[in-house]
Amino acid sequence: MQDKNKKIIALEELVNSYLFKDILALDKIKKSKKLVDLVKLLAFQVGSEVSLNELSTQLSVSIHTVEKYLNLLEKSFVISSLGSFKRNLRNEILGKRKYYFLDNGVRNGIISQFNGLENRDDIGALWENFIFTEMIKSGSYKNRYANRYFWRTYDQKEIDYIEERDGKLFAYEFKWNDKAKQPKEFLETYPNAEFKTINKENYLDFIN
Numbered sequence: 001m002q003d004k005n006k007k008i009i010a011l012e013e014l015v016n017s018y019l020f021k022d023i024l025a026l027d028k029i030k031k032s033k034k035l036v037d038l039v040k041l042l043a044f045q046v047g048s049e050v051s052l053n054e055l056s057t058q059l060s061v062s063i064h065t066v067e068k069y070l071n072l073l074e075k076s077f078v079i080s081s082l083g084s085f086k087r088n089l090r091n092e093i094l095g096k097r098k099y100y101f102l103d104n105g106v107r108n109g110i111i112s113q114f115n116g117l118e119n120r121d122d123i124g125a126l127w128e129n130f131i132f133t134e135m136i137k138s139g140s141y142k143n144r145y146a147n148r149y150f151w152r153t154y155d156q157k158e159i160d161y162i163e164e165r166d167g168k169l170f171a172y173e174f175k176w177n178d179k180a181k182q183p184k185e186f187l188e189t190y191p192n193a194e195f196k197t198i199n200k201e202n203y204l205d206f207i208n
Contacts, residue, residue, distance in 0.1 A: 034059050038069050042079060042099050043110045047128040047160070049084075049096040049152070070099070077102055080136065085149035085162050088189050093152045100132045127176040128160060131198050134207040135161065135172075146170075151186060159183055159195075169193035176200060 037059055042050070056063045073079045079099045086092040101107035104126055108114055117123055139146060146165035152158035163170045169190050173180035180197045187193055198206050 034061055034065070035069050035072075038066065039073065039078070039110055042073075043101065043107050046100060046107065046122075046125040047098060049093075050099055051096075078106065080133070082132075082148055082150045082161070085151045085164075089153065089185075091154045093154060096152075098150050100129050102133055102136075104130055104133075123176050127200075128174045131172075131174040131203060131207075132161060134203070135163075138207045139163075153185070157183065157185055159186060167192075171195045172206075173197045174199075 038055065041055060041058060052063050052066050055066045059066065070079070070081075074081060079101055082098045082100070084093050084096045086094040101110075107126075107129060113120070113122070117126075120126065136148075138144070144163075144165065146163040149162045149164070150158070150160060151162055151171070159171045160174045161172045163172075169192065171183065171186065171193055172195070173183075175197055176199060178197075179199065183195060187195060196206075
């Protein structure tokens, strides 16, 4: 328990010093509370599509300010984003983005959530965030150059993560326990695509 408390204190110090002081000073941002509030909103929306209009309304700032803060957080390697994939279907969503934290510990520190996995109600979001960042690291280590997306339709069909490389699509669902169903409509529309589920049983095969 003492070791856990030390880790929590260290993590909170990291968040407060690096995220909420150094980054703000780097860009000379004065309205620091708005950035703090934005980061917390993103932390609760990991793996979900983010609406700039909704963020703007919730924070009572302009969309331009939201975009500026998001760009700053990406440039500072706090978050990374995925754009939506759209090619052939009318009902594919275009123009949305999903945001992930490059460190799950930072995300937990932001929302002060340090419970063990057995006592978390956000295990799905944690897992998706973890695998996303590990896929990015793996691609960098292996010099695997790819365009990266998520995919969703207006009737709620979706795929967590897509890599487009060497003229081919590789689609993945990130599931903590389950094995995802084959995305029939996606595979019929893009017959050259491969689809796999990444779960806690097989994830090392993908990130190694």
